[in-house]
Amino acid sequence: MIHQIDELLNTVPCGFLSFNDDGRIVRINATLLELLQYESDGLVGGSIEAILPIASRIFYQTHFFPLLKLHSQAEEIYFSLRSRRGNDIPMLVNAVRRKHVGAYLNDCIFIPIRQRIQYEDEMLQAKKLAEAAIRAQKQAETALRQQYDRAILLAEITQRIRQSLDLSTIFEVSVQEIRQFVHADRVSIFKFYPVCNLGEGEFVAEAVIEGCESMAAIKIRMPDYCFGEQYAAYQQGKIQAVG
Numbered sequence: 001m002i003h004q005i006d007e008l009l010n011t012v013p014c015g016f017l018s019f020n021d022d023g024r025i026v027r028i029n030a031t032l033l034e035l036l037q038y039e040s041d042g043l044v045g046g047s048i049e050a051i052l053p054i055a056s057r058i059f060y061q062t063h064f065f066p067l068l069k070l071h072s073q074a075e076e077i078y079f080s081l082r083s084r085r086g087n088d089i090p091m092l093v094n095a096v097r098r099k100h101v102g103a104y105l106n107d108c109i110f111i112p113i114r115q116r117i118q119y120e121d122e123m124l125q126a127k128k129l130a131e132a133a134i135r136a137q138k139q140a141e142t143a144l145r146q147q148y149d150r151a152i153l154l155a156e157i158t159q160r161i162r163q164s165l166d167l168s169t170i171f172e173v174s175v176q177e178i179r180q181f182v183h184a185d186r187v188s189i190f191k192f193y194p195v196c197n198l199g200e201g202e203f204v205a206e207a208v209i210e211g212c213e214s215m216a217a218i219k220i221r222m223p224d225y226c227f228g229e230q231y232a233a234y235q236q237g238k239i240q241a242v243g
Contacts, residue, residue: 015110019048037084056080072097171205179207
């Protein structure tokens with residue numbers, strides 16, 4: 001019967017290892033020995049910690065074995081075993097604890113998951129690429145929408161201008177349409193007085209939201225607080241947004 005059990009364990013496609021509460025390996029199948037590149041008598045009687053990388057050894061001492069003793073089983077635990085050549089092999093471990101001849105044995109099934117980890121990494125990379133593509137598409141759609149909205153705005157302003165050649169009406173239409181388009185609290189058109197060497201001026205059109213104080217009646221000398229340092233840039237022919 002024992003021979004049949006050993007034959008069965010040695011032919012299954014997953015690794016099997018059984019250790020006692022002292023951490024000594026009492027049985028290991030041929031599949032796991034082959035994965036770890038050990039001879040048939042190379043691990044039995046030795047410590048299980050001898051084939052554990054440092055991170056897995058700490059996890060074994062602080063979590064895996066204490067939980068196995070507490071619950072008598074552990075399911076789908078990520079674990080790494082170190083081969084004879086020194087490379088670490090990631091495993092998925094299922095373990096059960098059983099009583100045997102007055103003592104306890106801990107039977108573990110090890111399934112290599114290197115390909116699974118690689119597949120998960122590839123899936124994660126694919127997900128990141130897909131998310132980046134979606135963001136790029138949304139940015140492109142936003143840019144196209146803004147271009148479309150600008151074209152509509154210009155068309156509406158042009159249409160309103162064609163309906164009236166009165167300059168004040170054109171200014172009023174422009175500030176109203178632009179304020180609504182950019183969702184600003186205030187949009188104004190300011191006229192500089194050429195006779196004052198562009199040092200004074202007035203607001204000739206303004207669109208403000210409800211509750212926002214009008215500046216249309218204010219006469220301004222340059223440079224003034226409402227333009228500040230931006231006035232020098234304006235004198236140099238640079239466009240500035242003034243808050």
